[in-house]
Amino acid sequence: MTGRMFRVHWGGLSRGDAQAWRNLGCPQEVPWELLASHEKQALQNHGGQTLERLHERGGLSPKEMVAVIEDKLWRQLEDMTELQAIAKLVEYLLAESL
Numbered sequence: 001m002t003g004r005m006f007r008v009h010w011g012g013l014s015r016g017d018a019q020a021w022r023n024l025g026c027p028q029e030v031p032w033e034l035l036a037s038h039e040k041q042a043l044q045n046h047g048g049q050t051l052e053r054l055h056e057r058g059g060l061s062p063k064e065m066v067a068v069i070e071d072k073l074w075r076q077l078e079d080m081t082e083l084q085a086i087a088k089l090v091e092y093l094l095a096e097s098l
Contacts, residue, residue, distance in 0.1 A: 008028055041068045041071045041072070046064075061085070
């Protein structure tokens with residue numbers, strides 16, 4: 001592991017939504033390695049933008065991250081809420097730490 005971290009995009013949240021995200025344990029960043037092997041999906045989902053570019057632009061929302069990690073198009077998760085995505089992202093992080 002390199003220790004490099006990738007940003008979780010929290011921008012534009014209402015105060016209540018931000019509190020809900022905190023209550024679910026949503027991180028503000030995740031290990032880069034969690035996404036690195038899925039860069040091809042990130043490129044497809046985000047108009048050819050690399051993970052590096054997405055990170056520079058503020059990162060990905062939890063839902064966008066889950067789509068990338070699961071190698072799915074973003075629209076395949078349109079029924080998933082951000083709160084559900086946070087729970088899923090936390091699961092991935094816990095599995096990664098084992």
